[in-house]
Amino acid sequence: MRKRLINGIIFLVLIGCAVQTSQSIQVGIGLNYGLRQVQDEILKETYGDGYVYVPYLRLIPFRSIGFEIAYEGGYKKNGTVGLYEEDSTLSVTGLEFSGMLFLPLRPLVAYVKLGLGYYTYKQDIESDYTRLTVDHSKWTTFISGGISLRVFDGLYISAEVKSVPLIVRPYDTEVNLGGLRFLAGIGYSFDF
């Protein structure tokens, strides 16, 4: 999977190089916020969907190619688990690295991202009887696509859909932590 991702990023870079016209690097910073869906039925029933915020830093060295580093946080939900319906909390955070390909569709700019994320999930179970913690991390790929619209000078707004397939097996049970994110955000870009 990781090899395919690297190949994908190289492919994007090559495409970008092919259409390069600019010499300067464009830098973008922004914040997305939106709904994080939970795919697994049991998780959905226990903790449900939540909201995430995603601050990012984007470097666009070529006209159609960019790179992004982002942090996904905010998903922290309470629920009850087990025979005794004990209180528990589940949180999932991620550090994401991706390559981006931009496609101008004036006045919009469409983009796709292919990335690799390092996601940390933590389940705390606490009751009068027990205190148990699951705290593990996993690398996985993700893909997203969106559009942005420049509204004023370097200021732009964007909407994005991201899919993160995150299947984990910390012990003997496999759990699907993946799901879609529907994000909207604001950003500012400038030449560097």
Add this chain to the structure above:
Amino acid sequence: MRYKPHTKIFIAVTLALFMASSVRSNTEDKISSSLKMMIQNQGEQTQFTVWIFFNDKGPELDKKIQTVQSSLNPRALKRRLRHLRHTPLVDEYDVPVEEKYIQSVQAHTIRIRHRSRWLNAVSAEAYGYALQRIADLDFVKKIDRVRFFHFREPDLTQAQAIEKPSLITEPHAFDYGPSFNQLNQINVPALHDLGYSGEGVLICMLDTGFKNLTHQALDHLDIQATWDFVNDDPNVFDDEGQMGVGNHGTQTLGTIGGYHPGELIGPAYGASYILGKTENTEWERHIEEDHWVAGAEWADDLGADIISSSLGYRYEFTHGEEGYTSDDMDGETAITTRGANIAASRGILIVNSAGNEGPASPPDNTIIAPSDSPNVIAAGAVYPGGLRVEFSSMGPTADGRIKPDVMAQGSDVYTVEIGGSNIYDSVAGTSFSCPLTAGVAALILEINPTWTNYDIMDAIKSTADNSSSPDNQYGWGIVDAYGAAFYGVKKIFPPKSFAVQRIPNDYIFFTQFVDRLTWSTNPGNEIPVASYRLYESRSDSQGNDFVLIAELDGQTFTYDRRGLLFEEAYIYKITSVSESGEESAPVYATYSQ
């Protein structure tokens, strides 16, 4: 000292001849004198059924004991915990016969009939000429014949006219119909009235075979296993092609476990049963003691609490060989007696019919094996009015012990008949005193689940109606089930039932397990239960390190032992505790997958 050369040769040859002859005579000594005589009389080309005993259980005995210990049936484990308490739960007797020995012997036999881990022997059919070759094998200790016996029906011509019992009209929970007297005489209805029926007790019936189990008084029975030791298959039906068309086993089963109100109720109608057909079912019964031992070992394997055996081994069937004599009835000689002694040492309570061989003049006796064992309750027969039936066998044993042990009705006993699903019959014999007594033992064990087989024997004998002056006609007298069940017991009892259920506790990313313990109050308690104490011990410690895990109030009947991994297994025990702090004996439960 110096010898001339020819003297040296003479000494060497003499020594060699002496050693060869001694080796030969040693191996010949391995064959019992009675078997030798049979071979001499019938010829070496004749087929004999023999016991082949081995010296040991082969190498790595400790490892084998460990293996047996780890694979012990949970029911058997519970029984042994109750009985053996602090002594090792498994010993050399539990280790199977060494397979290599069996294979070596098998080459010289026609077939191996049974393997007995208790006797460390196999029973086999072999030609006379092959027996010497078997005796020559180093690991063979002894070869003896398997005795064939004649199972006698009671001689009813000796019996007097049936006395009319004095019927007690006190109302009871059930309408016992014609079976009322046989239970009332031994005070069983009083326990039925309290709700006891033998539930939770596993009884092994060793008999001649069982059929018509769809009879209206039998179709409720919880029959957990069957095995035909004669034909080596699970079909225990008495039938054509199955060695006979008798009804003995069916009728003893009906006597102990029958349930059809208005007609027949057995003392232990709520117990669970395993049925072992250990004997031929022809009318002229041809019974063989190796089947009985195999049946008793099977009962141990399956965790049976009680063996009810309406069979006995004393007078030989054919060949004119002498059977066991009065002198052999010493509690340790007859093969079935030896088997019964080992079974009792594993915690199994054995009730056997005393025999239908009639009176004897001391020091002779007419007791049949294994009833001569001190570890077996020998049940003799009385009329419905309480007088001893003439055919009922008498002691003392060869070593001077009183036999029979107790008495129960053995004349005009009402039970099922094999001819139809609603047909009943009146039968006679100590064969029926036996299941009545065994049924009482099941009730006592249900009420007192912590009692050992010896506790139950003691209670039954001590409360029987002749216990103040036991003799060789009546033993300790007619059984009193109610008196025995509450004999010398504490005023507080452990819970009546105690069970474990393993439940997964799913935490999404991982699963833990919960052992849900449930129990019920014991209606026999004479004082309130203030609390229940729960203890646990890792199962691999075989119950040697119990720790208290909870003390719960007297109104709580469930407890979850949480946080278990799948592979973790525990033995649990529970006690009842009174306000004054008196703690009952424990009962045990263990989870089995």
